[in-house]
Amino acid sequence: MSEPIRTSSDHLRSVPPNAQAALAHAAGLYRVARRLTRRPEEAAAATAAAVVACASAERAPLSRSRAYGALWKALEQQWAGQPLTRKAPRRSPEDVLDAVTLDEAELERMMLSRLDASPDVDMALRQLPERERFVVLLVDVEDCSYEETAEALGADVAAVGPWLLAARVRLFASMAEFARRTGSSPVLRS
Amino acid sequence: MSAPHPPLLVLQAALDRRLSEDHRVEVDAHVAACGTCRRHVHILRWTRVRLGGLTSAVAVPPMLDAELHRALAEAAAPLAPAATPSAAAVAHRWWHRVARWRGGA
Numbered sequence: 632m633s634e635p636i637r638t639s640s641d642h643l644r645s646v647p648p649n650a651q652a653a654l655a656h657a658a659g660l661y662r663v664a665r666r667l668t669r670r671p672e673e674a675a676a677a678t679a680a681a682v683v684a685c686a687s688a689e690r691a692p693l694s695r696s697r698a699y700g701a702l703w704k705a706l707e708q709q710w711a712g713q714p715l716t717r718k719a720p721r722r723s724p725e726d727v728l729d730a731v732t733l734d735e736a737e738l739e740r741m742m743l744s745r746l747d748a749s750p751d752v753d754m755a756l757r758q759l760p761e762r763e764r765f766v767v768l769l770v771d772v773e774d775c776s777y778e779e780t781a782e783a784l785g786a787d788v789a790a791v792g793p794w795l796l797a798a799r800v801r802l803f804a805s806m807a808e809f810a811r812r813t814g815s816s817p818v819l820r821s
Numbered sequence: 822m823s824a825p826h827p828p829l830l831v832l833q834a835a836l837d838r839r840l841s842e843d844h845r846v847e848v849d850a851h852v853a854a855c856g857t858c859r860r861h862v863h864i865l866r867w868t869r870v871r872l873g874g875l876t877s878a879v880a881v882p883p884m885l886d887a888e889l890h891r892a893l894a895e896a897a898a899p900l901a902p903a904a905t906p907s908a909a910a911v912a913h914r915w916w917h918r919v920a921r922w923r924g925g926a
Contacts, residue, residue, distance in 0.1 A: 650893050657889055662879040675885060682889050683896045724829045728861065738860075742867050752871055753878075771872035777839065796833050796865075803868045 652693035653685035659695070660702045663768050666756055667706055680705035699769060699783035710761070724800040731807045741810045755805035759798055766791060767798035824851055832862050836869070 660681050664674035681701040685693050722730075733741065756764055762784070769775040769783060770791070777795075781788040827835075827848050834840050835848045852858045 654886070654889060654893075657885065658881050661881050661885060662876075665879045671882065675882065675888070678885070679889055679892045683892055686893055687896060728829070728864065742863065752875060767872060771869050772875045774873075777837075792830055792834060792839070796830055799833070799865055799868045800829070802872070803864050806868075806871070 649688055649693045650686040653682045653698065656685070656693070656695060656698040657682055659773055660698060663699065663765070663773065664702060664706065666753070666768055667761055667764060668709070673709060677702060677705040677709055680708070694779075694782075695775065696779035696782035699773075699775070699779070700785065703765060703783055706761070706765075724796050727797075727800045727804050731804050733807045733811055737810065738807070741807065751806050751809045752802070754809065755802045758805050759801055763794050763798035763801070766794040767802065770795055771799075826855065826858055827851060829861060829865075832858060833865055836862060836865055 657678060661674055661678045664677040664681075665671065668674045668677065681698065681704075684701045684705070685698050688697070756768075759767070765784070766780055769780045770777070775783070777788050777791040780791050780795075784790075831840070831844075831848060832852070835845050835852075838845075840848065852862055
């Protein structure tokens with residue numbers, strides 16, 4: 632028996648049900664993935680896995696939280712067998728803030744610095760445990776709600792606040808430490 | 822005696838508008854009168870705003886869209902459903918293609 636011939640209509644029929652919806656989330660997925668991976672290829676691979684998984688899902692419509700959830704699963708698969716780069720901090724957020732050594736004048740100078748993206752934010756993000764990084768990226772960068780973030784992680788919404796607080800406080804402490812070491816805001820130096 | 826400081830989690834909830842109106846008014850009143858809590862709120866707000874500035878800071882590779890379409894087409898495999906690769910397998914192959922592309926660039 633001869634091989635069936637693929638036609639353009641076969642190709643059209645093969646498009647997964649949620650393909651367009653999944654593709655609409657691709658840029659956001661890549662942005663988040665890039666800050667959770669070491670190399671662009673890893674971010675692209677996780678994005679592709681998430682898009683393919685979302686596109687093939689029967690359930691419609693595809694929500695943003697489900698798309699981010701697929702990305703988180705893809706990243707976890709990528710990390711399988713590898714130790715995560717950071718362990719969750721043992722210190723409470725209160726203790727982390729208390730340990731910030733900036734005096735009031737340094738703190739004020741830091742806070743008056745420009746607010747655009749800069750290397751110190753990326754550096755601080757890279758020091759966070761992956762799950763806290765994912766949470767703070769979804770809420771503060773991608774503007775997701777606590778509920779969407781919880782759904783993406785398959786977690787209870789009550790868990791989001793503590794993760795988010797730990798992430799924000801540690802980010803601030805890292806940026807403050809950077810500012811203290813350099814004697815000025817890293818943003819102002821650029 | 823002054824009122825005890827609200828936990829940071831509560832200050833954050835007020836900042837993110839996750840408190841009931843009554844609770845938020847109570848927390849706001851404390852923050853207005855307490856330098857320590859005001860400093861904490863400023864820190865949380867400033868960090869949140871700094872992160873908000875990152876939205877467009879990651880450049881999406883120009884070929885991402887085309888490659889995602891290719892990965893979707895591979896995953897669909899309409900004429901050989903038994904051989905349909907998993908999302909992870911498609912992504913794995915695609916990853917290596919991107920790596921070769923980057924290597925050749």
